[in-house]
Amino acid sequence: MGKIENLQVINGEGYQLTTLEKVLGIARSNSVWPLPFATSCCGIEFMATMGSNYDLARFGMERMSFSPRQADLLIVAGTISKKLGPVLKKVYEQMAEPKWVLSVGACASSGGIFDTYSVLQGIDRVIPVDVYVPGCPPRPEQIIDGVMRIHDLVKNEPLRRRYSDEYRHLLSGYNIESNEK
Numbered sequence: 001m002g003k004i005e006n007l008q009v010i011n012g013e014g015y016q017l018t019t020l021e022k023v024l025g026i027a028r029s030n031s032v033w034p035l036p037f038a039t040s041c042c043g044i045e046f047m048a049t050m051g052s053n054y055d056l057a058r059f060g061m062e063r064m065s066f067s068p069r070q071a072d073l074l075i076v077a078g079t080i081s082k083k084l085g086p087v088l089k090k091v092y093e094q095m096a097e098p099k100w101v102l103s104v105g106a107c108a109s110s111g112g113i114f115d116t117y118s119v120l121q122g123i124d125r126v127i128p129v130d131v132y133v134p135g136c137p138p139r140p141e142q143i144i145d146g147v148m149r150i151h152d153l154v155k156n157e158p159l160r161r162r163y164s165d166e167y168r169h170l171l172s173g174y175n176i177e178s179n180e181k
């Protein structure tokens, strides 16, 4: 038995064996295409995260997608008004499975300091969230940490998860229909 990047393999003479699930997990986690849904100050912090000092390209993530169909990680950074909630949900619904959501900063995660009539008190009121990054604003290092937690989830996700009753139940709680039939 050997280990490459947490990948369990069985080494033989001239061959290595592992599971398709683990290979796909590693491939997916190293080729995430993010869709930045940035509305305010946290969005600026995310731009710094993409820049050369912090460099998201080291994870193969420099290719931002502004088309939901060509993205698998929705990064929500900034204050989301209640009026914008349905737009965010529509973008999420248009993304193909498998997809993940990173909530960046206090506003996206909980409404932050804006406990007002017009601000959504957390995007998890309209879509499921995989990882929350705290802070107002979070530093780029924190955002990168959130991205790495997403990578862990992507790498270790069972292939059948998106077809499971548990996942359908999660989506139905948000009145969202699964793309996977």
Ligand code: SF4
Binding pocket: 040, 041, 042, 043, 077, 078, 079, 105, 106, 107, 108, 112, 113, 135, 136, 137, 138
């Ligand atoms: S959490 Fe703070 S920095 Fe981020 S969008 Fe809200 S007010 Fe701005």
